[in-house]
Amino acid sequence: MRLPTWIALIVWLLSAAAALKTGRDILYNTFYLITLTLILSWIWAWQNIRNLEILRRVRTPRSQVGRIVEESFEARNQGRLPKIWVEITDQSDLPGHRASRVLVALKRKRKHIWKVRTPAVRRGRYHLGPVQLRSGDPLGIFEFKRPIPGYHNILVYPATYDIPGFQLPPGRAPGGKVARFRTHYLTTNVASVRDYVPGDSFNRIHWPSSARTGRLIAKEFELDPTSDVWLLLDLDESWHAASPFEPAIPTFIPAASGPKPRKSEPALLPATIEYGTAAAASIAQRYLIERRAVGLITYAPQRQILQLERGHRQFTKILETLAVVEPGPSVSFDRVLVAEGHFLSRNTTVVAISASADNAWVSALRDYRRRGISVTAIVIAGATFGPLPPFQPILTELWASQIPVYVLRAGDSISAALSRMALPES
Numbered sequence: 001m002r003l004p005t006w007i008a009l010i011v012w013l014l015s016a017a018a019a020l021k022t023g024r025d026i027l028y029n030t031f032y033l034i035t036l037t038l039i040l041s042w043i044w045a046w047q048n049i050r051n052l053e054i055l056r057r058v059r060t061p062r063s064q065v066g067r068i069v070e071e072s073f074e075a076r077n078q079g080r081l082p083k084i085w086v087e088i089t090d091q092s093d094l095p096g097h098r099a100s101r102v103l104v105a106l107k108r109k110r111k112h113i114w115k116v117r118t119p120a121v122r123r124g125r126y127h128l129g130p131v132q133l134r135s136g137d138p139l140g141i142f143e144f145k146r147p148i149p150g151y152h153n154i155l156v157y158p159a160t161y162d163i164p165g166f167q168l169p170p171g172r173a174p175g176g177k178v179a180r181f182r183t184h185y186l187t188t189n190v191a192s193v194r195d196y197v198p199g200d201s202f203n204r205i206h207w208p209s210s211a212r213t214g215r216l217i218a219k220e221f222e223l224d225p226t227s228d229v230w231l232l233l234d235l236d237e238s239w240h241a242a243s244p245f246e247p248a249i250p251t252f253i254p255a256a257s258g259p260k261p262r263k264s265e266p267a268l269l270p271a272t273i274e275y276g277t278a279a280a281a282s283i284a285q286r287y288l289i290e291r292r293a294v295g296l297i298t299y300a301p302q303r304q305i306l307q308l309e310r311g312h313r314q315f316t317k318i319l320e321t322l323a324v325v326e327p328g329p330s331v332s333f334d335r336v337l338v339a340e341g342h343f344l345s346r347n348t349t350v351v352a353i354s355a356s357a358d359n360a361w362v363s364a365l366r367d368y369r370r371r372g373i374s375v376t377a378i379v380i381a382g383a384t385f386g387p388l389p390p391f392q393p394i395l396t397e398l399w400a401s402q403i404p405v406y407v408l409r410a411g412d413s414i415s416a417a418l419s420r421m422a423l424p425e426s
Helices: 005-022 025-048 207-213 270-289 312-323 334-339 359-370 392-399
Strands: 052-058 062-064 066-078 083-090 101-106 111-119 123-126 131-136 143-148 153-158 187-193 218-221 228-233 251-254 295-301 304-307 348-354 376-380 406-407
Touching: 005 025, 025 083, 025 131, 025 143, 052 083, 052 131, 062 083, 066 083, 066 101, 066 131, 101 251, 123 312, 187 304, 207 218, 228 270, 228 334, 251 392, 270 295, 270 312, 270 348, 270 376, 295 312, 295 334, 304 312, 334 348, 334 359, 348 359, 359 376, 376 392, 392 406
Parallel strands: 062 153, 228 295, 228 348, 348 376, 376 406
Antiparallel strands: 052 066, 066 111, 083 101, 083 131, 111 251, 123 153, 131 143, 187 218, 295 304
């Protein structure tokens, strides 16, 4: 138990007063002993947090829900005296990241290394650090603290899942013809052939024409009219709910770390926004792999849009956007659909992701269909996450409107739920 400093000072003052009043040698010797003890204890406590260097390294500034955030620490005693005990308090805001620990008997010119592996349970932008040192003397009279500034930023992407059974309705080209837009991407539509030029990939070569002409001939491609996919995510806070959760306690691992845990399908927090962002990220991943153009639109409350684009770079931008979006005082989802409908063409497919129980957004999707825009709805069953209205009336409206719909309930596997279309009960 730590002796409060003020009690030690009172004892010191009383010993001084008693020695001065009586003049006895034993009281003077007691005063000198207490004075020397206090001075040595203060010096010991002060040097215990000095000349101690803390280095922290993050394996990567990016992670994803379901993966591990790994951070390594190194404490170096640069002083001439050993550190009896030092408490290192980590002030990171990553959920479940508990890197604090107490170092005991750290010898001079020695170092102590440890690693912390924390499961990423929630997407978002977080800070790892700073840390604060706390130490004292062996008698527990004095205690000192020293903050060590500096932190690392880390961005946690939403989880993504394989959704092999997810299907979008076929797109429509204006006038029933293929849209004539040339592209440097490989698609299923070959427009024409031309002479091979250096830099063309070998899978663009049209071998029958090359054999017939005696020179290399390359194929030119057109955009697939079904390739444009717009993801619209509802961020109206009125229809979002979440249940409390307890982050898992991370594991402290020595410098020579053991085998990493076996990878499994990441579990999601019981929150509608987590299921919505995971669904949007999974759909984007699937169709970007198929070389389709994917875009993202959110309102929370300002309009944020990622224009249609292909490739891994677009997937990274979508993940970075979905990592930080949060429900807020946004406009209703039906108004979002109405506002964005003016910019959508007939050769696009809209995927509407919402937990709203207001059937007005279903009416907006019906208008899309009448204009020739393909639509698919993903209903997040808000009533399974918290005190929200039932979602069954929305399903009935969507079925009556012949709009393909998928349902996400709390505890569902995203992979299974988005691979199985919700069908009306017979």
